[in-house]
Amino acid sequence: MKMKRIFATGISQESNSFNPLKSTYDDFVIYRGQEFRDTPGLKVLIDAGFDVVESIWPRAVPGGTLNFEDFKRFADEMLTPLEDDRKGFDAVFLPMHGALDVEHIGSGEAYIIARIREIVGQDIPIAAALDMHANIMYGAADAVNIIYGYRTAPHIDVAETHIRAAELLVRALNEGVTPRTKLLRIPYMMPGENMMTSSGIGKEIIEKLPLIEKHENIWCASYFVGMAWIDCYQNGAAVVVSGVGDMSGGIEEASKLKQFVLDNRSRFQYQGNAMEPEEIIDFVKKHSHDRPVIISDSADNKTAGAAGDNAFMLDMFLRSGVENAVFASIIDPEAIERVKSQKIGDVIDIEIGGAFDQGSKKVAMKGAVIKNITLGLSNENSKNLFEDKPRSCVLNYKGIDVLIFDKRKPVFDESTLAEHGLSLSDYNILVVKQGYLSPELLEAAKHSAMALTPGNCNQKIERLTYKKIRHPMYPFDEA
Numbered sequence: 259m260k261m262k263r264i265f266a267t268g269i270s271q272e273s274n275s276f277n278p279l280k281s282t283y284d285d286f287v288i289y290r291g292q293e294f295r296d297t298p299g300l301k302v303l304i305d306a307g308f309d310v311v312e313s314i315w316p317r318a319v320p321g322g323t324l325n326f327e328d329f330k331r332f333a334d335e336m337l338t339p340l341e342d343d344r345k346g347f348d349a350v351f352l353p354m355h356g357a358l359d360v361e362h363i364g365s366g367e368a369y370i371i372a373r374i375r376e377i378v379g380q381d382i383p384i385a386a387a388l389d390m391h392a393n394i395m396y397g398a399a400d401a402v403n404i405i406y407g408y409r410t411a412p413h414i415d416v417a418e419t420h421i422r423a424a425e426l427l428v429r430a431l432n433e434g435v436t437p438r439t440k441l442l443r444i445p446y447m448m449p450g451e452n453m454m455t456s457s458g459i460g461k462e463i464i465e466k467l468p469l470i471e472k473h474e475n476i477w478c479a480s481y482f483v484g485m486a487w488i489d490c491y492q493n494g495a496a497v498v499v500s501g502v503g504d505m506s507g508g509i510e511e512a513s514k515l516k517q518f519v520l521d522n523r524s525r526f527q528y529q530g531n532a533m534e535p536e537e538i539i540d541f542v543k544k545h546s547h548d549r550p551v552i553i554s555d556s557a558d559n560k561t562a563g564a565a566g567d568n569a570f571m572l573d574m575f576l577r578s579g580v581e582n583a584v585f586a587s588i589i590d591p592e593a594i595e596r597v598k599s600q601k602i603g604d605v606i607d608i609e610i611g612g613a614f615d616q617g618s619k620k621v622a623m624k625g626a627v628i629k630n631i632t633l634g635l636s637n638e639n640s641k642n643l644f645e646d647k648p649r650s651c652v653l654n655y656k657g658i659d660v661l662i663f664d665k666r667k668p669v670f671d672e673s674t675l676a677e678h679g680l681s682l683s684d685y686n687i688l689v690v691k692q693g694y695l696s697p698e699l700l701e702a703a704k705h706s707a708m709a710l711t712p713g714n715c716n717q718k719i720e721r722l723t724y725k726k727i728r729h730p731m732y733p734f735d736e737a
């Protein structure tokens with residue numbers, strides 16, 4: 259018997275359409291060949307005895323909307339093997355994020371899925387593994403037979419999710435059935451920070467998914483929080499169920515979950531301290547004897563796609579006279595360009611911030627001292643999204659050290675500080691650009707708080723201007 263063939267491709271980036279800096283082709287790392295075949299989902303398919311034909315899987319850390327020409331280049335390359343052998347496949351496997359925003363066309367995933375369906379027809383199963391922060395479209399749900407999403411935030415089940423989606427695709431092929439997907443949209447948008455899955459309402463929601471899966475003919479159920487910082491029609495939360503035949507029992511259970519979410523809206527809260535920026539200064543003054551105090555500048559969160567160039571909090575700290583703090587980091591390629599020709603110990607007059615976003619605050623530092631310069635670390639060929647090291651410098655100004663990068667890279671832990679000549683133990687206060695703190699920094703902090711700053715990832719989404727979302731939508735149309 260002829261070996262069944264599965265086509266695999268995908269594209270993963272979480273977009274932030276409020277970041278004016280568009281993402282481009284070069285922001286992506288492209289997995290191909292053996293590297294893609296070694297990922298957990300593809301391994302399941304290969305180990306199950308299928309002939310897996312993979313194209314590319316471009317991945318990037320969160321960023322601004324992807325420019326159309328570059329997306330089109332990815333899409334064409336992704337679909338080449340399928341175009342070359344239009345009827346040669348028995349199934350399609352797609353590891354995706356689900357919140358890729360593309361200039362002019364909106365959802366990148368919806369475009370890819372629609373093109374795949376156009377090529378392969380209606381009869382072969384397509385399975386997608388998605389991030390919990392995906393915004394799901396009706397079109398994509400209708401066209402994909404199996405949709406399965408992460409069940410943890412912060413995400414620690416990425417591999418398990420890809421494995422389960424692949425296993426369900428194997429099941430569909432082995433049983434010779436074509437599952438279908440039902441989407442129940444929830445008119446509710448919120449920042450991901452309002453739903454952690456280790457406790458509270460987030461945990462309760464995730465615990466209800468197996469109850470849906472207990473119903474007859476249901477293969478899997480997923481809950482999607484959505485990605486709030488994209489101005490798009492498909493934004494919002496959703497319950498998604500995949501299965502075969504009569505799925506009515508599971509769909510009814512899923513409707514109960516939808517209602518549970520709407521009825522419990524007031525319970526979606528931040529898990530730790532969250533406060534307006536003005537309150538942060540008092541907070542750090544109160545706790546700085548019991549260090550380290552770690553503050554996240556939440557609206558400039560690079561891990562949710564913000565530009566990372568806002569010196570708003572730095573300006574606030576400087577004006578308040580707080581000292582012995584380190585800011586890690588602010589993205590400013592021009593500043594790195596200027597510092598490059600100087601040496602450690604030199605004193606310069608420099609302006610930091612607002613490199614990309616007109617709305618980001620700039621801060622003038624007259625007489626800043628150069629403490630550290632790390633050049634030539636940028637690795638253009640780096641295959642790991644998080645291994646790439648930007649060029650950096652550290653400037654000291656009025657008792658505050660500022661770590662500056664030439665390109666967007668998140669700071670997750672103390673090792674990133676160490677790579678740039680800094681040690682957390684030297685400071686009372688660390689300010690990072692995250693939403694909820696990474697587990698490593700949360701562990702390291704004696705006290706921590708999220709500052710509800712203005713910017714691309716404003717936690718108070720009501721303060722941003724959306725033009726494309728559906729209405730009614732909570733919290734915008736709260737009665």
Ligand SMILES: [Zn+2]
Pocket residue numbers: 389390391413
């Ligand atoms: Zn996510």
